[in-house]
Amino acid sequence: MxxxxxxxxxxxxxxxxxxxxxxxxxxxxxxxxxxxxxxxALRADEIFQVLEPAHRQLTGHGVTTWEWQAGIRNWAFPDLIADVWRVTDALGLGHxxxxxxxxxxxxxxxxxxxxxxxxxxxxxxxxxxxxxxxxxxxxxxxxxxxxxxxxxxxxxxxxxxxxxxxxxxxxxxxxxxxxxxxxxxxxxxxxxxxxxxxxxxxxxxxxxxxxxxxxxxxxxxxxxxxxxxxxxxxxxxxxxxxxxxxxxxxxxxxxxxxxxxxxxxxxxxxxxxxxxxxxxxxxxxxxxxxxxxxxxxxxxxxxxxxxxxxxxxxxxxxxxxxxxxxxxxxxxxxxxxxxxxxxxxxxxxxxxxxxxxxxxWSGRRVMLGLVMIPLLGFVQELSLIHIRNSNALIRLQQIAARQPDICGLAFPIRGEWSHVGGYSYFPHHDVPLYFAYDTASMAQLAGRYNYLITYGKTWSAPPEDKSVACLREFCLFRVESHCSAPPDYEQFGQVVRQYEAATHAGHD
Structure with a gap:
């Protein structure tokens, strides 16, 4: 008994x-x-070391970082992601x-x-x-x-x-x-x-x-x-x-x-x-x-x-x-x-x-609740504040991707480039991305884009430019009705590598 x-x-x-x-x-x-x-992206690697190489396998477009050029990354995971995207594309669901x-x-x-x-x-x-x-x-x-x-x-x-x-x-x-x-x-x-x-x-x-x-x-x-x-x-x-x-x-x-x-x-x-x-x-x-x-x-x-x-x-x-x-x-x-x-x-x-x-058991449930609910709630709030403060660029990029007349998207920003979504966040058709971290690189992009995402408070926009959306310190602008220069799908990756090389040299 x-x-x-x-x-x-x-x-x-x-x-x-x-x-x-x-x-x-x-x-x-x-x-x-x-x-x-x-x-x-809580870390740039989520996109540029995984999704972007997979997107390049699928479409031919994607930012190639120095790690992939140097061959220090394994292709198994990006290849698997590209295969999943091939299936979703075949089903008409995009990638x-x-x-x-x-x-x-x-x-x-x-x-x-x-x-x-x-x-x-x-x-x-x-x-x-x-x-x-x-x-x-x-x-x-x-x-x-x-x-x-x-x-x-x-x-x-x-x-x-x-x-x-x-x-x-x-x-x-x-x-x-x-x-x-x-x-x-x-x-x-x-x-x-x-x-x-x-x-x-x-x-x-x-x-x-x-x-x-x-x-x-x-x-x-x-x-x-x-x-x-x-x-x-x-x-x-x-x-x-x-x-x-x-x-x-x-x-x-x-x-x-x-x-x-x-x-x-x-x-x-x-x-x-x-x-x-x-x-x-x-x-x-x-x-x-x-x-x-x-x-x-x-x-x-x-x-x-x-x-x-x-x-x-x-x-x-x-x-x-x-x-x-x-x-x-x-x-x-x-x-x-x-x-x-x-x-x-x-x-x-x-x-x-x-x-x-x-x-x-009823008393234990009360004890569990008294300890775990405040504990989990406290840490939840700290984490969600962090993630809410790091997604502005990708959200604006998603808005840009839905614009029917977009033919190029520029980012005249600096170190925040790592928080953009790359080509991976254009799930149905690719639009060339451009990275401009100084005046000279910005001038070289004339005619290649008609939308840009930049610091909202510092962008001196001509009267004809149209603010589409703003999120925290960034804003999406429509600056032209069309693109007058041919697209360059490699520029973003090339300038990112140049920018990082200059940044690393400055810290040596």
């Missing part, structure tokens, strides 16, 4: 199907709403970035699923709800879901695989109190194999994640050291996607993993990365503290609390942060792969802490 505590444990472990369905639907809608209503971002949002639901899976195994229904809410609502995960930059896509894949591996380990019942006897042995083997595959996909897509990926793989191999079949499947699942990336380089550059070797030579041997700026070793901790503020203290407190029990994902997160802290040039997005792992460990540990309280 079951005692009162046993009955309470059983009740708390039941699955809440309506909650799970709601979380999946809400997660997708929330994630997809970001690119729909706030189209922006909008929204199609790619929507697909990424769907795939990001896998991360939400493993959050709930780990939470449920660790802390029953309390863990399912807490981890489900965290995976669905935490702003970094919401914003990162639709980003095409390789650090976000690769980071999501690394985190997905790592958490799957932790679920497989806990499902084996080898840790007291964490068993899930209904999961069959072959199901655990499948989890391990899938885990290694996703980790390999993430490390192949962004080779800078390889140290953390290898750590996760070795950890799981150690867990399965007495089960040869699982070890072989782990190694195979990891190696296959990594090999695919290497073979793409072989086809493109003539050398297996050629882009990796060239990248290391350019950014370390020639120190090109340092020309974009360097930061101290502790940069990422300070950045997270600044972005999360009070939430940082709570997350890190419970992360440390759960470190021992969830040591594998916790150490993988630490490995991502440490390996990138050793590199001089740092961007907040570089450690994105660590963030889901920090959050899932902290939330699972928090859920177990809540379960220690003698409150019934």
């Amino acid at each position: 079951f005692g009162p505590m046993d009955m309470k444990m059983i009740k708390n472990s039941r699955l809440s199907v309506p909650f799970i369905v709601f979380i999946f639907i809400f997660s997708f809608l929330y994630r997809f709403a970001i690119p729909c209503f706030y189209p922006s 909008s970035p929204l199609w790619i971002q929507g697909i990424l949002c769907v795939f990001s639901l896998g991360l939400v699923a493993v959050f709930m899976g780990l939470g449920r195994i660790a802390a029953g229904r309390t863990g399912l709800v807490a981890c489900g809410l965290m995976g669905a609502l935490w702003p970094d995960l919401v914003l990162g879901a639709s980003r095409t930059a390789t650090e976000m896509v690769g980071g999501n894949l690394l985190a997905l695989g790592t958490i799957m591996g932790m679920i497989a380990r806990m499902a084996q019942g080898s840790q007291p109190g964490l068993s899930l006897s209904r999961v069959a042995g072959h199901g655990i083997t499948g989890l391990y194999t899938g885990s290694a595959f996703f980790i390999g996909c993430g490390a192949g897509l962004r080779f800078q994640l390889m140290p953390a990926a290898v750590l996760a793989l070795v950890w799981m191999v150690w867990w399965c050291r007495r089960q040869l079949v699982r070890v072989v499947l782990l190694a195979t699942g990891f190696a296959l996607p990594v090999l695919v990336y290497g073979l793409v380089d072989l086809r493109t550059y003539g050398t297996l993993f050629g882009s990796v070797f060239r990248n290391v030579h350019a950014n370390i041997g020639q120190n090109i990365a340092a020309s974009y700026g360097t930061a101290p070793f502790y940069f990422y901790i300070i950045d997270l503290l600044g972005r999360w503020q009070v939430a940082f203290v709570l997350v890190m407190g419970f992360f440390i609390y759960g470190f021992r029990q969830f040591s594998m994902p916790a150490m993988v997160a630490v490995a991502v942060i440490l390996s990138h802290s050793l590199i001089g040039h740092k961007e907040p997005s570089f450690i994105y792969g660590a963030i889901p792992l920090l959050l899932v460990v902290a939330t699972a540990a928090f859920s177990q802490w809540v379960n220690q309280d003698p409150l019934l």
Whole structure:
């Protein structure tokens, strides 16, 4: 017979199907709403290192940055995007970035699923709800879901695989109190194999994640050291996607993993990365503290609390942060792969802490709400303010693309060029783009464009010019009825490279 505590444990472990369905639907809608209503690039790489090369593969037009000219990027991801766009074009849907971002949002639901899976195994229904809410609502995960930059896509894949591996380990019942006897042995083997595959996909897509990926793989191999079949499947699942990336380089550059070797030579041997700026070793901790503020203290407190029990994902997160802290040039997005792992460990540990309280499930719901709703709401507001302040140029470009008489679009701006949408944001027909960061380059473009986006307060417009729309400090103007000079689809990329070279020379 079951005692009162046993009955309470059983009740708390039941699955809440309506909650799970709601979380999946809400997660997708929330994630997809970001690119729909706030189209922006949190990093220029989202467009110019991924979408633009894919667009060039598809149409012949796209900005080519120095990285692609130097051959330090792998073509696997842009080729895949170009193939998706060929399908949407064939269906008459155009080749909008929204199609790619929507697909990424769907795939990001896998991360939400493993959050709930780990939470449920660790802390029953309390863990399912807490981890489900965290995976669905935490702003970094919401914003990162639709980003095409390789650090976000690769980071999501690394985190997905790592958490799957932790679920497989806990499902084996080898840790007291964490068993899930209904999961069959072959199901655990499948989890391990899938885990290694996703980790390999993430490390192949962004080779800078390889140290953390290898750590996760070795950890799981150690867990399965007495089960040869699982070890072989782990190694195979990891190696296959990594090999695919290497073979793409072989086809493109003539050398297996050629882009990796060239990248290391350019950014370390020639120190090109340092020309974009360097930061101290502790940069990422300070950045997270600044972005999360009070939430940082709570997350890190419970992360440390759960470190021992969830040591594998916790150490993988630490490995991502440490390996990138050793590199001089740092961007907040570089450690994105660590963030889901920090959050899932902290939330699972928090859920177990809540379960220690003698409150019934109704009382625990109140406790979860009192802690998580203000926490999530606070960080949400900080993140949405940031994204609202970075999407003006792309929104105006979208308005320009809808003008029936547009034959050229100029950007007489400076460093903000990285926030424009490139050719990727002309989903139905290409219009030549022009970048002019000084008076001389502006004069050379006469007759090639009839719309421009510039600083609204400083543009001295002739009386015949028409302001179409303004957003924050930028305005879209119609300056001519037609274009009198032939289009030049290469000018934007050429001048961007010149501008960056001059900027880097000035910092040397």
